[in-house]
Amino acid sequence: MKILHIYREKNKGDVGGVEYHIQYVAAEQLKLGLSPSILSFSLDTVDGVTEETRTNINWIHLTLKQGRVAKFILRSSKLISRTGFLTAVLERIIQNFIIKQKLKTISEINPDIIHQHDYLSSIRLSKKLSEKHRVIFTNHYGEYLYLKKTKLTNFIQRYFLNHFDAIIASSKELLPEMKNCHQVFNGVDTSIFREISNEEKIKLKSKLKVEDKILFLCARRWAPTKGIIHLATALNLLDINVRKKIVLLFAGNESDDFQKYKLQVQSELDKCSNIDIRYFGNIPHDKLSELINTSDVGIIPSLMEGISLFSIELISCGIPVIATNIGGNPEIVKDNINGWLVPPGNPSKIAEEITRLVLKWPDSNLKIDTNEFRKLYSWNGITQQIVHIYNNN
Numbered sequence: 001m002k003i004l005h006i007y008r009e010k011n012k013g014d015v016g017g018v019e020y021h022i023q024y025v026a027a028e029q030l031k032l033g034l035s036p037s038i039l040s041f042s043l044d045t046v047d048g049v050t051e052e053t054r055t056n057i058n059w060i061h062l063t064l065k066q067g068r069v070a071k072f073i074l075r076s077s078k079l080i081s082r083t084g085f086l087t088a089v090l091e092r093i094i095q096n097f098i099i100k101q102k103l104k105t106i107s108e109i110n111p112d113i114i115h116q117h118d119y120l121s122s123i124r125l126s127k128k129l130s131e132k133h134r135v136i137f138t139n140h141y142g143e144y145l146y147l148k149k150t151k152l153t154n155f156i157q158r159y160f161l162n163h164f165d166a167i168i169a170s171s172k173e174l175l176p177e178m179k180n181c182h183q184v185f186n187g188v189d190t191s192i193f194r195e196i197s198n199e200e201k202i203k204l205k206s207k208l209k210v211e212d213k214i215l216f217l218c219a220r221r222w223a224p225t226k227g228i229i230h231l232a233t234a235l236n237l238l239d240i241n242v243r244k245k246i247v248l249l250f251a252g253n254e255s256d257d258f259q260k261y262k263l264q265v266q267s268e269l270d271k272c273s274n275i276d277i278r279y280f281g282n283i284p285h286d287k288l289s290e291l292i293n294t295s296d297v298g299i300i301p302s303l304m305e306g307i308s309l310f311s312i313e314l315i316s317c318g319i320p321v322i323a324t325n326i327g328g329n330p331e332i333v334k335d336n337i338n339g340w341l342v343p344p345g346n347p348s349k350i351a352e353e354i355t356r357l358v359l360k361w362p363d364s365n366l367k368i369d370t371n372e373f374r375k376l377y378s379w380n381g382i383t384q385q386i387v388h389i390y391n392n393n
Helices: 015-029 068-080 085-095 100-109 121-130 145-146 149-159 198-207 228-235 258-268 285-294 311-318 348-359 370-376 379-393
Strands: 002-008 035-044 046-053 057-065 113-116 134-139 166-169 182-183 215-221 246-251 276-279 297-300 323-326 339-342
Touching: 002 015, 002 100, 002 121, 015 035, 015 057, 015 311, 035 085, 035 100, 035 370, 068 085, 085 121, 100 121, 100 323, 113 121, 121 134, 134 379, 145 149, 166 379, 198 285, 215 285, 215 348, 228 258, 228 348, 246 285, 285 311, 297 311, 311 323, 311 370, 323 348, 339 348
Parallel strands: 002 035, 002 113, 035 057, 113 134, 134 166, 166 182, 215 246, 215 297, 246 276, 297 323, 323 339
Antiparallel strands: 046 057
8 A cells, every 4th residue: 555644844854743743654654564655845945856765765855936926925924923823824825826746746656545744735735636546634733723713714624624535633622523533642652762760860960960950841843832932931930949940951942933933932031040941952853752851841831732742752751741731731641640731821820830849849750650651652553543544434
């Protein structure tokens, strides 16, 4: 069976949760004797095609030239938008008018199954593809939740979704009430994201010279829906005695989108005195596992979330999570079992939870049983569920 995974690359070269999801699923499909390949695309100044083989899987990336009108619209939106959110929406809409090269490339591959992993930027493309191909859609994005908010947009959304042979989502929040819809969790690479001994953790902490500190890790893209500004605000609410006992580690803070929002977050963080804040940028996945195991607590301050891959990776390593009680977070993070839930968009509550943990540490820490959790979220089992959906829809 030839499977083509398609998705919109946010910024050329950026790798996030969706990209890792595709990478792991494709690798497991290859082990099952299937023939997966991956097609990504992004807007650029010129048309282009690059093709390479990674771990025996064919990856194709299309750069798509923007017309003058598209360039003008995107440039104007950057001047208007406070956070860059409007620009991101318009970029997705524009993608729907640049499908000729995508269709040509997909026709040459001629897959048995097309597995779409982006949403609004590929509606017109997948509508066209569904005339000749079976198209499966995995809903990773909060765009769906925005359109679900009103009767009108929800009605439009049903049109956007009615051509798919099956729809997969990692959380109940992202799963439409339509036929052929299936919940399949995100997974974790259990060979990389695993619990380590106290001795190993001390060694990792000593590399950063923070053996006597409590480390909080937020590995999230700095985008408005990720709620990073609320975490930054929360840090400024902490008492000085708490500030001196913690280190804040940020990863994923170097993506090129939402530049205005990033400046707002950085401005708030720059106000934080007496807190050791360290930035690691966009790091490879194997390095993220080391950073997770160096940390003591993860933080997910999202305003909108499906199932966070980061939360699964943290808990798989035995690291508890402070997460907002939104979207799919409560399906993963269980209060006082593997983490703590706080209201979304509420810096005071984040600050209160950090304070409680720090003042009572290490008694406030949680001992997590990772064995059953890791079995539930292994990529092998998740990929077999996906293949079952391919064969039965």
